[in-house]
Amino acid sequence: MELEKVLAITGQPGLYSLKLQTRTGFVAESLVDGKKINVGMRNNVSLLSEISMYTHTEEKPLAEVMRAIAKKENNGPAISHKEDSNKLMAYFKEVLPDYDEDRVYASDIKKVLNWYNLLQAKGMVSSEAPKGKGEKAEAAETAEGEAPAEKKPAKKAKKE
Incomplete structure (x- = not known):
């Protein structure tokens, strides 16, 4: 479930999808009727992911x-x-x-x-947990259950 770009805007019914950032705020599209609105910095906006x-x-x-x-x-x-x-x-x-x-x-x-x-x-809900960064890290673990060794930064070449 991707809630990172879904917004609730105080004073506006329904939910909105974040479409574009502008100089003075951003453009959001209603998930109810598809209409786009300009949202200024003074509006109280909440990301559903937060x-x-x-x-x-x-x-x-x-x-x-x-x-x-x-x-x-x-x-x-x-x-x-x-x-x-x-x-x-x-x-x-x-x-x-x-x-x-x-x-x-x-x-x-x-x-x-x-x-x-x-x-x-809108088909944006699922009972499945999304595969995130934490699951990728778990998949990278070795068979013994140990985390893989950290990569060391490459040595800089000496100038001659």
């Missing part, structure tokens, strides 16, 4: 929460964000059993489910 949910033990990245929803729903749509707050909280408890009920509000759950359903409709 958002986390509170749990009793740690903060869980939004991508992991969305993967948990996708796993529960077999990569299909989740329940509507317009459901009753009690029903949404019970659903979220199934997805993320250790979420902190004191710091995660029903409005937060509604927003996450709305975003999930929007991204799922």
